[in-house]
Amino acid sequence: MYSIAEASRILRTHHRRLARWLNPDTGIVTRRFDPSERTISFVELMELHFIKMFCDEGVSLQTIRKASLAAAQKYKTNYPFCVKRFDTDGRTIFATMVKKESKTEVIEDLKRGQFVFAKVMKPFFHKLEYGKTAEPMRFWPREKSGRVVLDPARRFGKPIEAETGVPTRAIYEALSAGCGQDEATVAKWLGIPVAAVRAAAAYERDLAA
16 A cells, blocks of 8 residues: 555655546546545556656557556556567557557657657566566566565565565665665664665665755
């Protein structure tokens, strides 16, 4: 479970932007819980991540919404972007939509979506880990080599250093406390490897940036 504020921090985008995408009247993401609750699930967080990437690359919300509806029908899910099958068929969905449209500006926007999926979204699937279902079960924001994971089965899905399970924010705050400490000192305090401190700090600095 993630508050909108937590989701905003993890996705590095304004909370009002997320609220707009989650709005049942104007949004794109289907809510798993009561829409009035300012809390979202892990799979909703991942779906929002995809929407943010599309938007950041210049694809209009109208096109994203159309692609979401088409994919939801095809895959029979409320969360079509982050399901594993979208990794295979996402580009096809955009291509099919282009053939059905007649207005030049809309066609160009759909082509843009197709391009963004192929160049930006498809590599993102390497950061998602799936179990037996089509929905993601873990997210590695810096890929597995970066040691940081969001796993709903651990620490309520908060970003943690994968090996030790210590929240990355706690490690970073320990580094920053007072006048600051070196990595070796914090590693000794927390009883974790220096590599864990280094990985958590790198992730948190990325979020801060």
